Amino acid sequence: MNRYIKYLLLIVAIGLVAYKSVYVKKLSEMKVAADEKFDAVAFSKKLWDENLPAKLDSAIDLTTLITLTGTYLGDLSSKYTNALGIGNYRYALIKAEGTVTNITADDITVQIKLGDSLMTAKIATEFIYGNAIRDASALVDVKDFPNTMDLNNISEELNKMVRKSVLPPFKAAVKKGDKVLVTGAIEIHKEHIKWNELEIIPVQLQIVQ
Secondary structure (H helix, E strand, C coil), X not given: CHHHHHHHHXXXXXXXXXXXXXXXXXXXXXXXXXXXXXXXXXXXXXHHHHHHHHHHHCCEEHHHHHHHHCCCCHHHHHHHCECCCCCCEEEEEEEEEEEEEEECCCEEEEEEEECCEEEEEEEECCCCCCCHHHHHHCCCCHHHCCCHHHHHHHHHHHHXXXXXXXXXXXXXXXXXXXXXXXXXXXXXXXXXXCCCCEEEEEEEEEEEC
């Protein structure tokens, strides 16, 4: 008899464990979770409006960065540049003033005074893609975004703001010979830096009077 009682108790115990291991989630709760998914548009707009302006104000002058680093970024990389991942490519927020020497459908070439010489840089005006703005800003921590798609969406939204709000009025007004002030993001290889013909992804553009 005791053996039957033991079997019965064992069956009841197994049943209780199985019951507690089954978690039934209400459909309404699942909908709430789905509705709370990451909003890249709102997040990027907040960065653009509230956080990015201060970063742009403190952007390093391009000629200063060149003077400090020369052809090798080395130990200065973490101070003046940022990258979300491990690798040789890093990103920096820079500002530069130059004279427009050429305008094409894809970019604007500017001549920048560098000490006693001149260098040229290209301001991208058509193909605003990639992660340069996001990474150069140092406002996004990869650890906060386990979903790579969310990171990519942030980049796209920031790029979209440049394409829609920054570039149209500037492109309509700028002409050859104008002096312009650009603040934007650059991509550099920390061991093989090529400063001449550097591409700048603009975030702020101004024609200097």
